[in-house]
Every structure is written in structure tokens, then in C-alpha cells.
Amino acid sequence: MAHTAQVTIELMFPSELGYEKIARDAIGTLATRMGFDAERVEDLRTALSEACINAIEHGNQRQSHLRIHIACTISANRLVIVVSDEGLRFHPASLNEPASIEEKLAGLASARGMGLMLIGQLVDECGFLPSRPGQGNHFRLAIYNPPRRNAVPA
């Protein structure tokens, strides 16, 4: 795909686990068509799935009538994705360091809670955009072509 200006693609779905697979497939296809290589597309697919799961489970508390909104902004060398929920509760994991695998295996921490850590390792930039409680959580992730793995997180 050739781009002379920014283009935005949006996607909305209910807060039910499983719908993140639709987002993952759609945006994986988009990234492939933008020219990202297969490994980076796989990384993005996993990172996006985790961002959606956080929004479904934490932001919207799995209330299916609430929506998850995804906005993809495409430019020549960059794909920026913002995953938004309706923010019933501020994402708690954004405030805490993830537990180690040793703590999880010892039963000292939940086996869950790896999503943000994984996302941080799979994309070039990621982070929550500023928002107030009740206004929804907005999580931004971006990949560049070529990669900018050492870029300052968003």
C-alpha cells in the first residue's frame, strides 16, 4: 500500500473474550499489507490481543454491552494503534511491576498479569495515554518500519 498521508481505520466490538481474535486477524492483515515482515506481524498480533484482553477484562470488566474501540493510524513508516475501553475502572496493572515467573510458580502472585510486560517487548512504543477515571482507558501501541526498539516509550 502506498501512503501519501495519514489514514485511519477503526474497529469496534463487544467486551467479550474471543473478539480480540477478530481484531488480531484484521490488523495483522493490515500490517502485512503495509510491508511489515512476518515476525513483526506476529509480534503485533500478540501485543494487540493482550491490549484488547486488558481492555475487555479490566477496563470494561467483561460487560459485553460496553464496547472496545480500536483506531489504527497508518503512515508511510508507522502503524499506531489505540485500544480504548469505556473505563469502568483504571487498569491496575499499569501501576504495578509484573510479578516474576518464580513468584507465580510459588503461588505468591497470580499466574495472570503478563500482558503489559509482553506488549512492551513486542512493539516499538506502548503506554497508556492520559485519561481521567471514568473517561476510558486509552492504550497506545506503535510499530515502525524499520523498527525502533530503543525508542522512548509513548
Added chain:
Amino acid sequence: MIDDELKVSTRQRDGVWIIDLEGDVTTFAEDAITSAYEEVTREGAKYIVMNSRQSDYINSAGIAILIGVVTEVNRQGQKLAISGLSAHFQKIFRMVGLAQYADIYASEDEAVSAMKQLAAQSQEESASA
């Protein structure tokens, strides 16, 4: 359309118990994976291979289920290997640290062969003790 379909089955090969996972490994897989693990444990499994077949989607909730299995494997003194993961999911398993606690092999054949070797070493150690 969005239902997670995971088929889980168990079988024995050369004294090693195999748990085949076919489909998505997500939060919906917990009962099926835990039941299969409990079943092979009841059968006396000491060496277990969790064999992923056509699992295109494994998320952190699915990995959390496998961490639960590893916890139990350690408690029971069993050995666990994981096989059949794509290169991407092998990388993901290394990132979360799971690869430190369960050996990861590209194929079932490699995993079974490694487990048989471990079983043989264990028998030799018992014999010489």
C-alpha cells in the same frame, strides 16, 4: 464465531505421556488442560509432553494455565516438556520465563526423545544409588 475450540487428548508413547492441544489456548482452555493433566497424573505419568498442534493463538491467559500445570508438575516431581510451538510462541514462552521451567522442543519426536533420555538417566542413578 468467537468460541474458543480447544481439543485436548492424551496418549502414551514410549513411556511418555503426551497431552495434545489442538486449537486456541486461552482462558477457556483451563478445564480441558487441567483435566487432561490430572488424568495422566492419575495414570502415574512421570514424564509429560504438552504437544501443541495447530495452535495459532496462545494468549497470556493460556500461558497462565500452563504456569499452573508447571507448578503442579514441580510439586509432584514430574518432568514437563512442551513441543509443537511456532517460532513466535517459542519466543513468547521464553519472554515470560516459562522456558526455564519446561524444556521447549520444536517437535514431539524431539521432546519424547529427550524425555526418554531423562527417564534412562534417572533409572541409572537409581540403580547406582
